[in-house]
Amino acid sequence: MCTEVRDVPGMGRCLFAATDIAKGETLLTEAPLFVSRPEAEPAILSLLERLHKEAPLGLGHTKAHYAAVLSHLFASPAAYEVLVERWAPKQDGRLSLEEMERVWAELEKEGLLCHRGELPEGRAQENLTPSTLQKLVTAWEFNGFSGESNELLMYDKISTASHSCDPNCDVVILYGLFRSGADKDSMLESTGATGALKKGDKFEQRYAGLAFRANRALKRDEEISFSYCLTAEDLAQDFQFRRAQLNLRGWKFVCNCERCTAEVHEFLTQGKEAGPTEPVDAAPEEMCGLFDDL
Numbered sequence: 001m002c003t004e005v006r007d008v009p010g011m012g013r014c015l016f017a018a019t020d021i022a023k024g025e026t027l028l029t030e031a032p033l034f035v036s037r038p039e040a041e042p043a044i045l046s047l048l049e050r051l052h053k054e055a056p057l058g059l060g061h062t063k064a065h066y067a068a069v070l071s072h073l074f075a076s077p078a079a080y081e082v083l084v085e086r087w088a089p090k091q092d093g094r095l096s097l098e099e100m101e102r103v104w105a106e107l108e109k110e111g112l113l114c115h116r117g118e119l120p121e122g123r124a125q126e127n128l129t130p131s132t133l134q135k136l137v138t139a140w141e142f143n144g145f146s147g148e149s150n151e152l153l154m155y156d157k158i159s160t161a162s163h164s165c166d167p168n169c170d171v172v173i174l175y176g177l178f179r180s181g182a183d184k185d186s187m188l189e190s191t192g193a194t195g196a197l198k199k200g201d202k203f204e205q206r207y208a209g210l211a212f213r214a215n216r217a218l219k220r221d222e223e224i225s226f227s228y229c230l231t232a233e234d235l236a237q238d239f240q241f242r243r244a245q246l247n248l249r250g251w252k253f254v255c256n257c258e259r260c261t262a263e264v265h266e267f268l269t270q271g272k273e274a275g276p277t278e279p280v281d282a283a284p285e286e287m288c289g290l291f292d293d294l
């Protein structure tokens with residue numbers, strides 16, 4: 001176990017190195033807890049899109065609302081517990097309770113909040129309320145990862161890691177061989193189960209999860225970080241540019257990573273900005289195993 005999640009005052013849960021870690025070491029590999037696929041529940045998606053068209057949702061998109069409803073309906077007890085406990089900023093004007101009430105009322109009117117099909121084992125059907133909807137939408141907006149085909153993915157530990165403009169980890173996209181023919185739409189979650197392999201089984205290569213790889217040696221207790229959305233080119237720019245890019249891509253926080261803090265200090269005290277740094281390699285891809293489905 002190379003990593004550990006710890007509470008940090010004002011920052012929620014953050015990820016730390018639990019041991020010294022060598023450069024190039026893979027310190028964490030994770031399959032998503034829940035995957036929200038646009039094609040899974042077309043009726044819910046089109047209702048949300050209609051509502052967004054009539055009066056734009058505060059976030060400016062429907063992705064987090066859709067993932068919130070889907071996870072309410074289909075998440076396993078373990079995934080649901082993580083989702084409702086996910087850290088989020090105290091207040092975000094883009095996520096008002098009035099808006100949640102409006103969305104909730106329309107979903108309820110159309111009968112889209114009842115679970116259709118089997119509930120995941122151990123999960124009792126509970127009614128969604130506007131305030132739980134708000135909690136779930138916030139959890140998805142602040143912790144969801146965008147996938148390759150417009151899906152939104154939630155991770156447990158990986159979603160606790162902070163952003164840094166001088167990240168100590170690269171994100172590696174993992175691909176696995178999945179047994180073909182499994183009903184992708186009905187399997188929203190990664191079970192990790194492979195079942196018994198049979199002669200003649202066919203497999204296809206698909207996205208399986210993410211890994212963090214140390215891009216330099218890490219000391220025990222060092223906070224683990226990665227770049228949320230900034231490319232190597234962005235990271236070569238100054239703090240003002242980087243903060244603006246984070247904001248433009250939907251991250252509504254002011255980055256206070258060590259590099260930004262040092263550059264702001266330098267800017268304020270000497271009127272200078274730090275120069276460009278070496279670009280960081282793009283996320284590599286690799287195979288990691290056999291899976292039934294995500």
Ligand SMILES: C[S@@+](CC[C@H](N)C(=O)[O-])C[C@H]1O[C@@H](n2cnc3c(N)ncnc32)[C@H](O)[C@@H]1O
Nearest residue numbers: 011012013087142143160162163253255256257
């Ligand atoms: C995915 S969450 C991080 C995990 C969170 N600490 C938890 O408990 O789940 C993303 C949020 O963490 C905060 N954050 C992450 N990196 C940050 C940074 N470099 N500077 C300031 N806030 C940061 C921001 O509020 C951001 O919206």
